[in-house]
Amino acid sequence: MSTAITATGQAAPQAQTQAASRSSALVKLSLTELKLLSRERVRMALPIAIPLLLILILGNIGSLRVPRAVYGGESFIDLYTTIMVVFGLALLALTNMPMIVADYRERGVLRRLQTTPIGPVRVLAAQLVADLTVAVFMVIAILAVARIAFAVPLPRQPGAFIVTALLAAGALLGAGLLVAAVAPTGRVARGIGGVLFYAMMFFAGLWLPIPNMPAVLQHISHGTPLGAAVPALTLAAEGSWPTALQLGTMAGWAVALGLAAARFFRWE
Amino acid sequence: MSPVIEVRQLHKRYGDTVAVDDISFAVAEGEIFGILGPNGAGKTTTVECIEGLRNPDGGTVSVLGLDPRHQRDELTQRLGVQLQDSQLPDKLRVDEALDLYSSFYRNPADWRSLIDLLGLGAKTKTRFGKLSGGQKQRLSIALALVGTPQIAILDELTTGLDPAARHDTWDLIEGVRDRGVTIVLVTHFMEEAERLCDRVALIDSGRVVAIDTPANLAEGVDAEQRIQFRPSAPLPHNLLESLPDVTNVIYRGDVVVVTGNSNALNAVTSALARNQIVARQLRVDQANLEDAFLALTGHHAPEKQGA
Numbered sequence: 001m002s003t004a005i006t007a008t009g010q011a012a013p014q015a016q017t018q019a020a021s022r023s024s025a026l027v028k029l030s031l032t033e034l035k036l037l038s039r040e041r042v043r044m045a046l047p048i049a050i051p052l053l054l055i056l057i058l059g060n061i062g063s064l065r066v067p068r069a070v071y072g073g074e075s076f077i078d079l080y081t082t083i084m085v086v087f088g089l090a091l092l093a094l095t096n097m098p099m100i101v102a103d104y105r106e107r108g109v110l111r112r113l114q115t116t117p118i119g120p121v122r123v124l125a126a127q128l129v130a131d132l133t134v135a136v137f138m139v140i141a142i143l144a145v146a147r148i149a150f151a152v153p154l155p156r157q158p159g160a161f162i163v164t165a166l167l168a169a170g171a172l173l174g175a176g177l178l179v180a181a182v183a184p185t186g187r188v189a190r191g192i193g194g195v196l197f198y199a200m201m202f203f204a205g206l207w208l209p210i211p212n213m214p215a216v217l218q219h220i221s222h223g224t225p226l227g228a229a230v231p232a233l234t235l236a237a238e239g240s241w242p243t244a245l246q247l248g249t250m251a252g253w254a255v256a257l258g259l260a261a262a263r264f265f266r267w268e
Numbered sequence: 269m270s271p272v273i274e275v276r277q278l279h280k281r282y283g284d285t286v287a288v289d290d291i292s293f294a295v296a297e298g299e300i301f302g303i304l305g306p307n308g309a310g311k312t313t314t315v316e317c318i319e320g321l322r323n324p325d326g327g328t329v330s331v332l333g334l335d336p337r338h339q340r341d342e343l344t345q346r347l348g349v350q351l352q353d354s355q356l357p358d359k360l361r362v363d364e365a366l367d368l369y370s371s372f373y374r375n376p377a378d379w380r381s382l383i384d385l386l387g388l389g390a391k392t393k394t395r396f397g398k399l400s401g402g403q404k405q406r407l408s409i410a411l412a413l414v415g416t417p418q419i420a421i422l423d424e425l426t427t428g429l430d431p432a433a434r435h436d437t438w439d440l441i442e443g444v445r446d447r448g449v450t451i452v453l454v455t456h457f458m459e460e461a462e463r464l465c466d467r468v469a470l471i472d473s474g475r476v477v478a479i480d481t482p483a484n485l486a487e488g489v490d491a492e493q494r495i496q497f498r499p500s501a502p503l504p505h506n507l508l509e510s511l512p513d514v515t516n517v518i519y520r521g522d523v524v525v526v527t528g529n530s531n532a533l534n535a536v537t538s539a540l541a542r543n544q545i546v547a548r549q550l551r552v553d554q555a556n557l558e559d560a561f562l563a564l565t566g567h568h569a570p571e572k573q574g575a
Contacts, residue, residue: 028371032364039359108354115319115349116372116415117341267321 026122026129033130043100047091048138051084052145059150074238078153079209081146082233086168086204086226088138093172094179094197095190097131101180102189105268114267121262124177128258131176135169156239164232164242167250171225174257175200181265203227222246225253272297272332272419272450273318279326280313287313289474292327295419300441300451302465302482304458304561310474311454312352315421318452319349332418345373348417350408352424352454358397362388362407365396366414373415382410386440402433409437413444420444423454438464458558468557472565485560487530493554495526495533497547504543511535 037044055077058064064076071079104110113123146152155161175196183189202208203217204226210218221227228249232242271294280288288310295301303311316322317329320336320343329336334343356365366383370376383389386406391399399407405428412420425441426434441464445451455461461468462482470477470485478485492515503524508517513535514528526536533552540547 025371028368032360032368035364036357036359104357108351109357111321112351112354112356112411114321115344115347115351116369117344118372119341 022122025118026125029118029122029126030129033126034133037100037130037134040100043096044134047088047096048134048141050091051088051138051142054087055081055084055142055146056149059146059152065150072238075152077146077150078237079234081142081152082237083204083206083230084146085139085142085165085233086229087201087206088142089135089165089169089172090197090200090204090226092131092135092138093169093176094193094200097127097173097176098179098183098189098193099186101127101177102183103186105266106185108268110267120265120267124181124258124261124265127177127180128173131173132166132169135165135173139165153237155233155237157236157241160236160241161233164229164236164247164250167247167254168225168229168233170254171229171250171257172200174254174261175225177261178257178264181261200224200226204230223249225250271295273301273452274330275314275318275327276329277327278314278317278324278329280310280317280322280324286474288317288324290327291469291471291474291476293469293476293479295450295452297450298445298448299466300445300453300464302461302468303452303454303471304456304461304465304468304557305471306456306565309471311456311471312423314471315423315452315454319347319421320344345375345415346418348412348415348420348449350412350420350422350425352427354408355404356396356407358395360396361392362394362396362399363392365407366410369411370414375416377414377416379410379414382414385443386410387436401428402430405429405433406437409440413449417449419450419452421452421454425453425455426457426460434460458556458561462557470561470564477564478560482557485564486554486556492527493530493532493552495528495536495550495552497524497550498522499524499540500546500548501544503545507539507543508536511539 058080059077064080067073067075067078101110110123143152143154147154176193179189179192179196183192203221203224204210205213205221210221210227210231213221222231222245228246232246232250235242235246273293273295275294276292278288278291279286291310291314293301303314305311313322317324318331318336320331320340323337331343332346334346336343360368362383363379366379370379383392386409388403388406388410391403394403396404396407405426409422409425412422422441426437429437438460441451441453453461453464465482467479468482468485469479499522508514508524508526511528511532513531514526515532516527518525526532528535537547
């Protein structure tokens with residue numbers, strides 16, 4: 001009881017210990033966010049369960065498992081697994097995460113954090129770390145289910161697949177963070193996130209595969225984060241490295257959206 | 269001693285609404301300084317400018333020699349804040365919240381001893397969403413103190429607490445002050461200000477009406493004292509009526525009610541003593557902070573019994 005509160009501020013902290021405490025605060029905040037996510041079972045089950053369910057349903061349709069020339073000798077389900085990876089990432093980043101942050105804002109959780117030395121960058125970074133961790137588990141689950149249930153081959157170029165998936169997740173989470181940063185309420189966040197989700201998934205070729213799009217749409221598509229991500233992941237799954245343009249597009253989006261999120265972040 | 273908080277001619281408006289018109293005060297190191305006023309008087313806006321959460325439209329604010337708006341890194345390390353209505357994630361446990369918040373500070377308090385200090389020991393593993401209002405409030409105070417701040421700003425500290433919890437909290441705050449923490453207490457609750465504060469700023473409609481100790485504020489009110497007692501023997505005729513400090517004497521059965529100025533009690537008790545009369549069941553109603561508030565602002569105290 002005697003040690004709890006004393007007037008302080010005399011000890012000049014070393015720059016080193018300050019840097020260490022800054023990063024340990026980030027680690028702790030990220031772990032806390034991850035813990036909280038794991039306690040939101042219903043909320044977190046959706047972005048993971050939906051892609052898995054879609055794969056299970058479509059994979060049971062025999063004709064979709066037959067390799068076809070249109071798909072470069074792959075079967076529909078092979079390609080679809082890649083799209084589902086992107087789909088799951090997008091659900092997580094564009095619908096779940098912005099709602100959580102906007103909810104924090106509405107309830108004054110962010111306001112309380114604002115009075116501490118933590119700062120907006122680390123608050124957003126912790127969200128990013130927690131969601132990336134969930135994303136890794138989700139991607140592994142999708143690939144494993146597709147592999148075990150329908151013999152969809154695992155990515156033949158795993159390194160390229162990991163890098164691409166991380167960049168895609170980065171770009172999506174950047175977009176999600178920006179929505180989270182500016183949306184005043186959870187409801188608005190869900191609205192904006194939903195629109196973004198459908199727009200991005202359209203350009204990813206969820207409904208109309210990119211190669212079947214008119215030329216103009218194809219060009220636009222390649223400039224969007226997911227329009228770059230799906231072909232890049234497909235290349236990696238088939239065994240080659242994505243193009244520098246595809247990787248650069250995703251990285252560019254990730255950085256630009258992340259910076260914008262930090263810039264426009266509002267505590268209340 | 270130079271003040272730890274200095275607010276000069278603070279002005280803040282939201283659109284056309286003036287929240288703070290012109291507020292100036294200084295808080296000395298180690299005191300409990302109360303900001304007292306009705307709802308909407310500008311109390312919260314004032315402390316939010318001190319906390320650096322809002323940008324003043326005019327005037328200057330200096331906290332520990334820092335600019336709250338632009339030296340946030342340093343300020344937030346040294347200023348602990350309890351906000352009026354802010355929450356934690358429902359599924360965050362008490363121990364996790366304190367452990368997390370203590371990691372934000374370069375010189376954190378031992379949060380386990382804070383848990384004991386605030387009587388949350390049995391609730392360590394409880395999630396925030398499952399805490400009672402009083403427990404949430406106590407956790408909120410613990411979080412304000414976990415960074416070992418030099419100054420703690422507590423906004424509506426005991427609102428929503430039952431009387432027992434309120435008194436416990438007051439004791440706690442005095443304990444915190446005794447450890448050298450300067451405390452700014454925002455309240456609309458007279459008894460709280462009277463009990464805790466070394467000095468009080470009365471704020472009304474965005475302006476400071478008065479700054480003084482609660483006792484001085486009450487004394488400044490020219491209210492009459494009302495003394496009531498049962499004399500042990502009949503009073504000699506005109507004994508009390510002849511005292512210059514007494515303005516009126518009423519006999520109600522065997523009870524005597526005397527009104528007079530602030531010296532009346534002295535005069536009455538010495539007069540009784542001279543006649544070897546004992547005043548039984550003596551009761552004195554004195555002007556208090558609430559009367560001062562009424563006299564200075566022209567309207568009733570915000571809430572007699574607190575929320």
